[in-house]
Structures are given as C-alpha cells and as structure tokens.
Amino acid sequence: MEQAQRSSPRDLLTHLFVMAGLYVSAGMFLSLVFGLVDAYLPDLLTSYYDPASGIRWSLATLTVVFPVFVWGSWFLAKDIAANAWKGELRIRKWLVYITLFAAAALVIGDLVSLLYNFLGGELSGRFLLKTLAVFAVGAAVFTYYLYDLRRSALIFSPRMKVFVIAACLVVAAVVVTGFAVAGSPFRQRLVRFDQQKVSNLQTIQGQTVYFWQQKERLPQSLDELRDPISGFTAPRDPQSGAAYEYRATGALSFELCAEFNLSSKDALNVPKPEPLYYPYPGGVTENWDHAEGRACFARSIDPELYAKPLR
Known part of the structure; x- marks a missing residue:
C-alpha cells in the first residue's frame, strides 16, 4: 500500500510540473535580463534592433509561469510537511539531483566563459552583466535545492525564507523594469503603426524609383504609381486611412511625408545609438529617423546608382 502511494x-x-516551471522561469528570467542589458547597453555595431520584441515574450512567459512555479513549490513543501515520507520519493530526489547538476554545470560553464573572454580581452560591460546574471541564477538554484534536499520536512530556516523572499523580489524588480522598457500595450500599438508607416514609405520610394527608371521622369502624384497589371496601389496610412504626402521637388528628387505617433528616438524607453536605420530592399540604407508628428523624407535619385534598365 505504501509502495503504491510512493509511486x-x-x-x-x-514534481515534473514544478521542475518544468523552474526551468522555464530561469530561462525566461535570463532572457529578460539579457534583453534589458541589450536595451540599456546597445551594441553600437548593430544599426537596427528592437529589444522590446524579445523582452515582451520573456515578460509574458515569466509573469505567468513564475507565480505558478512559486505556488507549486509551496504546495509541494506543504504536502511534504504533512507527509514526511514524500520527501524521500525517488522522483523527487532524481529531479532535485538533476537540477543540482544542471545548476552546477551552468555556474562552471559561466566561469569558464568569463575566464576565456578575460584572456581574450573582451570583458565589456554587456558581457559582464550577462555573465553575472547567469552565475546568480545558477548559484541561487543550486543553493536552494541543496538546502531543500538536506533539510527536515518540518523545518524551513529563517535565513532560507529571507533568501526565497529576496529572490522573488529580484524577479519582481526585473519584471517591473521589463514592463517599463516594453511600454504599455497602447504605446506598443502606436509603435507598430509607425513601423508600418515607415514600411509603406519604403514601398512607395521603391516604386517611385522604378517608375523613374521606366519612364525617365518622376510621377506627379502617387496615383501615377498605380499599375493594374502588377496590381500595385500606393499604400495608405494604416491609422488614418489618408494617402501619404508625395511631392516631386526636382527632376531627380522627391519628398515623402507622414504623420507619426512617436519619435523614433522614443519608440523604446531606453537610450540607443543614433540614427535609427531600416534596411532598404534595394541594398541602399536610407535614414528613416523621424520626430513625433509630421515628418518628411527628402530623397534624390543617383542616375549612376540606379541605372536605367536596358531596353
């Protein structure tokens, strides 16, 4: 009968549910910390990035899974306190030992990586913060589960209670910071509107250059870009439904204008290198940095760069 209870x-x-929650929470916590480090200490060699996209996924997962993991751990501790023999379950010991092994391997690997990069002279602030985060998570998991394996089912030391509370507060602080960086859902919708507007302007720009290549002149209005064969129609502002502003300013120059909700500098609540670039499909990188409100982009066609196709 007892053996049936044990199995x-x-x-x-x-136990599988709680351990899965631990692994997911630890992974998403590190992912969130890495995203915050990338947001506040951006890589200057990266011309375009959006750390908020990764932060949002980690934030959503951690916000849901971590409280469930904490509740599951509390439920297990309460169950073991009421049934001391469950502390000796094989499945529990196997999972705890596997977790201890994984945490120890994580810490050792982290230290090896730290030493390797130190010898290579690559100890940047970004790397040190990420290394510290990995070390802290591995050490915290190892410390808690080693104690949990050795403690009496009826005793939970005050020091460990403080340790657990401190760990939860750290997770909460990182989550709050993540929400501050990712912004509110309303703000993110405005950011997405602005991103779509930039994408639409890029499309119009590309079609305008193609029009010039084919007809050796710039269109007088966006209506001239309409092509019933290819099915192209100049996109409109997805937010207001209005047409984008277009104006030919010379034989080889034109201007595109749109209304933006936010400055591209403020699209993320973190500092980032200047300026903000979007890759242009033709291989040429144009600056699409913009202010809040009406913004215009002056473009000039280089006849040598955009050679007319052979007839």
Whole structure:
C-alpha cells in the first residue's frame, strides 16, 4: 500500500510540473535580463534592433509561469510537511539531483566563459552583466535545492525564507523594469503603426524609383504609381486611412511625408545609438529617423546608382 502511494501519478506529475516551471522561469528570467542589458547597453555595431520584441515574450512567459512555479513549490513543501515520507520519493530526489547538476554545470560553464573572454580581452560591460546574471541564477538554484534536499520536512530556516523572499523580489524588480522598457500595450500599438508607416514609405520610394527608371521622369502624384497589371496601389496610412504626402521637388528628387505617433528616438524607453536605420530592399540604407508628428523624407535619385534598365 505504501509502495503504491510512493509511486502515485499525482506525485510524479506534481514534481515534473514544478521542475518544468523552474526551468522555464530561469530561462525566461535570463532572457529578460539579457534583453534589458541589450536595451540599456546597445551594441553600437548593430544599426537596427528592437529589444522590446524579445523582452515582451520573456515578460509574458515569466509573469505567468513564475507565480505558478512559486505556488507549486509551496504546495509541494506543504504536502511534504504533512507527509514526511514524500520527501524521500525517488522522483523527487532524481529531479532535485538533476537540477543540482544542471545548476552546477551552468555556474562552471559561466566561469569558464568569463575566464576565456578575460584572456581574450573582451570583458565589456554587456558581457559582464550577462555573465553575472547567469552565475546568480545558477548559484541561487543550486543553493536552494541543496538546502531543500538536506533539510527536515518540518523545518524551513529563517535565513532560507529571507533568501526565497529576496529572490522573488529580484524577479519582481526585473519584471517591473521589463514592463517599463516594453511600454504599455497602447504605446506598443502606436509603435507598430509607425513601423508600418515607415514600411509603406519604403514601398512607395521603391516604386517611385522604378517608375523613374521606366519612364525617365518622376510621377506627379502617387496615383501615377498605380499599375493594374502588377496590381500595385500606393499604400495608405494604416491609422488614418489618408494617402501619404508625395511631392516631386526636382527632376531627380522627391519628398515623402507622414504623420507619426512617436519619435523614433522614443519608440523604446531606453537610450540607443543614433540614427535609427531600416534596411532598404534595394541594398541602399536610407535614414528613416523621424520626430513625433509630421515628418518628411527628402530623397534624390543617383542616375549612376540606379541605372536605367536596358531596353
């Protein structure tokens, strides 16, 4: 009868559930920390990046999974306190030892990486912060589960209670910072509107250059870009539905204008290198940095760069 209790499917699934929550929470916590480091200490060699996209996914997962993991751990501790023999379950010991091994391997690998990069002279602030985060997570997991493996089922030391509370507060602080960087859902919708507007302007720019290549002149209005064969129609502002502003300013120059909700500098609540670039499909990188409100982009066609196709 006791052996049947020891091999209960409920115990097996509960322990697997809690450990899965631990691994997911630890992974998403590190992913969130890495995203915040990239946001506040951007790589100047990267011309375009959006750390908020990765931060949002880590934030959503951690916000849901971590409280479930904490509740599951509390439930297990309460169950073991009421049934001391469950502290000796094989599934529990196997999972705890596997977790200790993984945490120790993580810490050792982290230290090896730190030493390797130190010898190579590559100890940047970004790398040190990420290394510290990995070390802290590995050490915290190892410390807690080593204590949990050795402690009596009825005793939970005050020091470990403080340790657990401190760990939860650290996670909460990182989550709050993540929300501050990612911004509110309303703000993110405005950012996406602005990104779509830039994409539309790029499309119009490309079609305008193609029009010039084919007809050796610039269109007088966006209506001239309409092509019933290819099906192209100049896109409109996705937010207001209005047509974008276009004006030919010379034989080889034109201007595109749109209304933006936010400055591209303020699209993320973090500092980033200047200026903001979007890759242009033709291989030429144009600056699409813009202010809040109406912004115009002056473009000039280089006849040598955009050679007319042979007829």
